[in-house]
Amino acid sequence: MTDVRHAAFAAISIIILFGTIYSVAFNTFLDTSNALVTHLPHPLSHTHYFASKSNVLNVYFIKKVWAWTTAAFLFSWFTSPPQVKAPTRLIKYFTLTSIWLLFTAWFFGPPLLDRVIVASGGQCVIPMPTGGPIVVPNEYCFEKSTISASSHPQLFDLWAPPPPEWRGGVPRLRRGHDISGHIFMLTMSTLFLSDQLRPSFKIRVWSTLHGWAVAFNVALIGIWLFATYTTSVYFHSPLEKFTGYLLGVTCFAFTQLPIFNIGQQGGLASQEHASRSRIAVDS
Numbered sequence: 001m002t003d004v005r006h007a008a009f010a011a012i013s014i015i016i017l018f019g020t021i022y023s024v025a026f027n028t029f030l031d032t033s034n035a036l037v038t039h040l041p042h043p044l045s046h047t048h049y050f051a052s053k054s055n056v057l058n059v060y061f062i063k064k065v066w067a068w069t070t071a072a073f074l075f076s077w078f079t080s081p082p083q084v085k086a087p088t089r090l091i092k093y094f095t096l097t098s099i100w101l102l103f104t105a106w107f108f109g110p111p112l113l114d115r116v117i118v119a120s121g122g123q124c125v126i127p128m129p130t131g132g133p134i135v136v137p138n139e140y141c142f143e144k145s146t147i148s149a150s151s152h153p154q155l156f157d158l159w160a161p162p163p164p165e166w167r168g169g170v171p172r173l174r175r176g177h178d179i180s181g182h183i184f185m186l187t188m189s190t191l192f193l194s195d196q197l198r199p200s201f202k203i204r205v206w207s208t209l210h211g212w213a214v215a216f217n218v219a220l221i222g223i224w225l226f227a228t229y230t231t232s233v234y235f236h237s238p239l240e241k242f243t244g245y246l247l248g249v250t251c252f253a254f255t256q257l258p259i260f261n262i263g264q265q266g267g268l269a270s271q272e273h274a275s276r277s278r279i280a281v282d283s
Contacts (some may be wrong), residue, residue, distance in 0.1 A: 004201065008194035008221065009249070012187055012228055019232025020283050034101050035174035039127040042234060050230040062227050065185040066100050072217045074195055079210040084199035088262060091256040096192055100252045104181060110142045113179055122176025129166050133174070141173045180236040180244030183228065187248025190224045192255070193217050 023029035028051070032038045045052035053060075061068060073093055077085065103112045110118075124141035125133035136155055140147060148168025149156050156162070200206065200214050231240055 001111035004194045004197050005191065011153035011225055012190050013245075015225055015229050016183065016241060019030050019229050020238045020241050023233050024238060028233050028248045029237065030235050030236060033174055033237065033240070035123075035125045035127070035133045035172075036216065038172070038174060039133075050233070051234045057223075057230065061223060062182055062231070065098070065189050065224070066181075068220060069189040069193060072193060072213075074192065076196055076200065076210070076213040076217055079207065079213045080199065081203060081207075081210075084203065086199075087145075088260050089227060092192070092195070092260055095255055096188060096251065097261075098256075100185065100188075103184070103247075107160070109230070113181055113184075114142065115271070117173040117178055122178070123172045124171050125174050126169050126171040128186055136171055140171045141230055144170060146170050155182070162182075163264055174210050177243070178236070178240050179247060180231065180240045182231045183241050183244030184248045184251075186224050186228045186231065187245050188252050190221055190228070191249070191252040193221050193224075195252075195255075221261070230275045 022254065028044060028048075030037065030042050030051075042048075042051040042053070048056065049055055070093075077089060077093075101111075105111050107115065118138060121231045123135050124138045125135050125139075126147055127133045134155070136147065136152075140152075147155065148166070149162050149168070197214065197217055200210065206214065236244070
């Protein structure tokens with residue numbers, strides 16, 4: 001039987017490769033590091049639904065990747081039979097959750113993805129309604145607070161004052177290497193959920209509730225693969241997508257080290273042995 005991890009890895013690798021080649025060949029991607037265009041609607045948003053950042057997939061799924069992944073994992077784990085509830089499955093989940101937080105939320109200050117942008121020459125900029133973006137200190141991007149002429153007048157001394165109706169905006173780090181956080185999270189989540197399906201696929205009989213849990217996980221993997229395709233086609237430069245993919249694969253591969261599988265194989269082996277014993281007795 002094909003290892004579901006291998007199938008998921010092949011699928012997401014092919015999708016990212018095809019989507020990236022397509023985005024370059026037909027110039028469909030938006031360079032999110034370009035401070036002059038990244039705050040504007042995607043040029044194809046009026047004709048291609050998934051090129052719009054406000055599409056349902058992006059707003060309700062991609063921006064909440066790990067929340068959905070957590071729900072799917074917990075549904076599967078809590079409905080699994082005792083013999084496959086190995087503690088290492090939880091350890092893998094908490095390890096990847098910690099990695100997610102370190103890269104996207106906090107790493108002794110700014111998250112690691114923000115640190116990469118700054119280290120690669122990125123600047124904190126805020127788009128202005130009267131022209132191009134202005135550069136502000138990086139701390140404002142780390143704080144993610146709204147900046148306006150009334151709240152931070154000292155930042156606008158050297159620039160043309162914005163129109164009175166302008167209420168300000170939230171600055172963003174641009175112009176550096178912006179590792180695709182979406183590709184990173186989608187890759188890591190897809191591989192993690194496929195790994196968590198393996199114990200279920202080795203069980204001969206599922207409870208009704210666990211059957212629904214497996215179906216939910218499979219459906220979510222399908223959504224993540226489609227979301228990976230839309231992201232590959234419409235957003236980020238090829239290099240940013242590749243580094244996001246490489247980071248996601250690397251983080252997942254870390255949880256495949258032998259130390260994370262202690263106990264899981266034993267539980268599955270015991271379950272298979274018990275099943276063979278029952279078959280022998282019945283015959």
